[in-house]
Amino acid sequence: xxxxxxxxxxxxxxxxxxxxxxxxxxxxGRIADDTRIRAIIPTITYLLDHxxxxxxxxxxxxxxxxxxxELSLAPVADRLAELLGKKVSFAPDCIGARVNTxxxxxxxGGILLLENLRFHPEEKEDxxxxxxxxxxxxxxxxxxxxxxxxxxxxxxxxxPRVLRGGYIGLLVQKELKVxxxxxxxxxxxxxxxxxxxxxxxxxxxxxxxxxxxxxxxxGGAMAFTFMKEMGLNIGTSLxxxxxxxAARKLFNDAEEQGVDIHLPADIVIAPSAGRPDLAQTVxxxxxxxxxxxxxxxxxxxxxxxxxxxxxxxxxxxxPMGVFEIPPFDDGTRGIAMILSEVTGNGTVTxxxxxxxxxxxxxxxxEDKITFVSTGGGASLKLLQGAVLxxxxxxxxxxx
Numbered sequence: 001x002x003x004x005x006x007x008x009x010x011x012x013x014x015x016x017x018x019x020x021x022x023x024x025x026x027x028x029g030r031i032a033d034d035t036r037i038r039a040i041i042p043t044i045t046y047l048l049d050h051x052x053x054x055x056x057x058x059x060x061x062x063x064x065x066x067x068x069x070e071l072s073l074a075p076v077a078d079r080l081a082e083l084l085g086k087k088v089s090f091a092p093d094c095i096g097a098r099v100n101t102x103x104x105x106x107x108x109g110g111i112l113l114l115e116n117l118r119f120h121p122e123e124k125e126d127x128x129x130x131x132x133x134x135x136x137x138x139x140x141x142x143x144x145x146x147x148x149x150x151x152x153x154x155x156x157x158x159x160p161r162v163l164r165g166g167y168i169g170l171l172v173q174k175e176l177k178v179x180x181x182x183x184x185x186x187x188x189x190x191x192x193x194x195x196x197x198x199x200x201x202x203x204x205x206x207x208x209x210x211x212x213x214x215x216x217x218x219g220g221a222m223a224f225t226f227m228k229e230m231g232l233n234i235g236t237s238l239x240x241x242x243x244x245x246a247a248r249k250l251f252n253d254a255e256e257q258g259v260d261i262h263l264p265a266d267i268v269i270a271p272s273a274g275r276p277d278l279a280q281t282v283x284x285x286x287x288x289x290x291x292x293x294x295x296x297x298x299x300x301x302x303x304x305x306x307x308x309x310x311x312x313x314x315x316x317x318x319p320m321g322v323f324e325i326p327p328f329d330d331g332t333r334g335i336a337m338i339l340s341e342v343t344g345n346g347t348v349t350x351x352x353x354x355x356x357x358x359x360x361x362x363x364x365x366e367d368k369i370t371f372v373s374t375g376g377g378a379s380l381k382l383l384q385g386a387v388l389x390x391x392x393x394x395x396x397x398x399x
Contacts, residue, residue, distance in 0.1 A: 003167075003168045003176070004165065004168065004394055004395060005167060005168060005173055006046055006167050006168075009050075009140060009142075011050040012051030012108070013052075014052050014053075014139040015052070015053050015054075015055060015103065015106060015137060015138045015140070016055065016139070016140045016141075016142050017137075017141050017159060017163070018040075018043070018054050018055065018057070018142045018169070019057050019058070019143045019144065019148075019155050019156060019159070020036075020040045020056055020057070020058045020145050020169075021036055021040075021058060021144075021145040021146060021374070022036055022037060022073060023059055023060050023061065023147065024036050024037060024076065026060070026070070026071075029070075029075060031075055031076065034079055034083075035374070036147070037076060038083060039171050039374050040144050040169065040171055041083055041084070042170045043142070043144045043169035043171060044084065044111070046170060048109050048111075051108050051109075052140075053106040053107060053109060053110040053111070053112075054106075054111045054112065055106070055112050055137060056080075056111065056112065056113045056114065057094060057114045058113075058114075058116070058117065058145065059118040059123065060072075060073055060076070060116045061116075063116060063119055064118075065118065065119070065121030065124070067119045072115065073113060073114075073115055073116050074090055076113065077089075077113045080113065086109075087110075087111070088111045088113055089102055089110070089112045089113070090112075091112055091113065091115055092115055093114070094114035094120065095120070095130070095134060096133075099112075099114065099137070100136070100137060103137035104137070117134075117153075117154075117155050122154055123153050123154045125154070126153055126157055126158055127154050127158065128161065128162075130154045131158025131159050132158075132162050134154060134155055134158070135159045135162040135163050138159075140166065140167070141160050141163045141165070141394075142168070142169050143156065143168055143391070143394060144170065144172050146172045146175045147375035147377070147378060148375070148377075149172065149375070149378050149388050149390045149391060150381040150386070151390065152389055156390040157390050157393055160390070160393040160394055161393060165393070165394055165395060166394045172391075175373060175378070175379070176382075176391075178371045178373070179350075179352070179379060179382035183209070183315065183350070184212075185212075186212060186313040186348070187312035187313045187348060188214060188312055189214040189215065189310060189311045190209075190214050190312070190313045190314075190315075191215035191216070191217065191308060191313070191315075192206065192213055192217070192315050192317075193217040193219070193304065193308070193315070193316040193317075193335065194206065194218055194219070194222070194316075195218070195219040195220025195221075195222065195223070195319050195320045195321075195332075196221070196318030196319060196353065196355070197221040197222060198221075198222060198240065199222045199225045199226075199243040201380065202317070203243070203250065204384040204385075204386075205317065205383040207253075208384050209315070210250075210254065210257055211257060213254075213259045214259065214260065214311070215259070215260050215307050216254060216259055216260070217262045217304050218261065218263055219264060219296045219300065219318075219331065220318050220320050220321065221237065221293075221321075222240075222318070223264055223293075223296075224239055225239055225240045225243050225244060225247050226247045226250075226251075226263055227263060227264075228244060228247075229244050229247040229248050229251070232285050233285075233287055234293065235287040235289055235291045235292055235293065236291065236292040237287065237292045237293040238292070262303065262304065262307060264293075264300040265283070265297070266281055266282065266297030266299040266300055267283075267284050267293040267294075267296065267300075268281050268294055268295035268321065268327065269281070269282055269287055269292060269293055269294065270292065273322045273325050276325055279294070281297040282297075284300075294322045294325075294328040295320060295330060295331045295332075296321060297331070298330075298334070300331065301320075301330075301331055301334040301335060305334075305335075308342055309338070309341075309342055309345075309347075311342070313347070314339065314342070314347060314348070315351075316335065316349070316350070316351050316352075316356050317351075317356060317379070317380065317383060318353050318355070318356060319332045319356060319359065320332045320334075320335055323355045323358070323359060329359070332356070333359055333363060336356075336360050336363050336365055337363070339360075339365075339369060340360075340363075340365040340368035340369060343368055343369055344368065347370075348370045349369050349370045350371045350373070351369050351371070351372045351373065352372075352375075352376065352379030352380065353376045353379065354376035357372055357373065
């Protein structure tokens with residue numbers, strides 16, 4: 001499905017409500033990582049260059065519908081002004097008389113950043129009256145908040161209802177080009193590397209991509225449900241017992257469609273994630289009853305690496321282990337290194353998902369991957385083939 005893009009918009013002299021994802025980590029009042037702020041600069045620049053003024057909206061954290069000063073977007077306004085090299089006004093709220101006054105005074109080229117949308121419970125409730133208040137000062141709606149486009153919140157679905165559609169920003173356009181256009185007909189061989197904890201989250205991704213896949217590599221905690229279905233002992237490893245049937249069906253579907261499934265050959269185990277000092281590596285079929293699998297082992301990294309190196313397109317979603325705790329991060333970091341290597345040799349590599357992206361960024365490899373997504377939940381939904389209401393409404397469609 002094609003969505004309205006900025007090239008289609010008449011922007012000169014118009015006030016644009018720009019929904020962004022500025023949910024950045026703030027520590028002691030300072031921004032710890034401004035990646036998401038920098039990601040929307042191209043869209044802001046485009047809008048300003050074409051004569052628009054901007055009313056920028058975002059959420060930050062989970063304030064639960066009440067005001068939390070530590071979750072104010074004020075530091076973001078300062079950083080945004082630094083990156084743009086121009087003034088960014090900051091509103092003390094996202095609706096109300098003061099916001100209306102500040103918006104009314106905006107000249108073409110002016111920028112107003114609203115306070116945290118989630119200080120109001122109506123935002124997450126997709127309250128239409130709240131959406132009307134948000135939209136009241138704007139002529140045009142633009143969504144460049146890829147990290148939240150899978151949500152049905154007032155600023156994402158309500159405002160485009162009120163303004164009768166809108167446009168996708170340049171960041172969303174870039175993300176959709178990868179997750180919708182490119183992956184609909186990927187260069188083959190096409191391999192999916194999937195991890196994380198929940199089989200239930202990832203089964204729809206696998207089912208959607210399976211007809212185009214050549215290889216499916218499964219790591220992370222979700223691998224143990226598949227290993228259990230194969231009859232292997234998994235000790236005290238995480239198991240989604242109610243998904244064993246789904247795992248069996250996936251094995252059968254993959255066999256019918258000629259897709260090779262690869263599970264871990266070795267596992268890093270310990271009594272628990274809290275005892276990294278007792279970590280050891282065993283064969284995948286030799287996990288003791290009193291031990292839990294917490295990462296893929298070096299042999300698995302090597303074997304997955306061989307498959308990745310023979311692929312023309314690789315999509316990676318989900319970590320290979322308990323990534324937050326060394327040494328259970330070795331598998332995830334090893335995969336990140338291999339992906340950066342093959343990208344340099346011409347393989348198309350796509351990384352989506354919070355911890356997968358974090359591994360790539362922390363290793364300083366984001367510039368050595370073809371595409372690193374800015375939205376974990378949104379990329380997961382697109383990989384599942386889901387239709388996102390926030391995007392459908394941009395074209396004037398109904399939710």
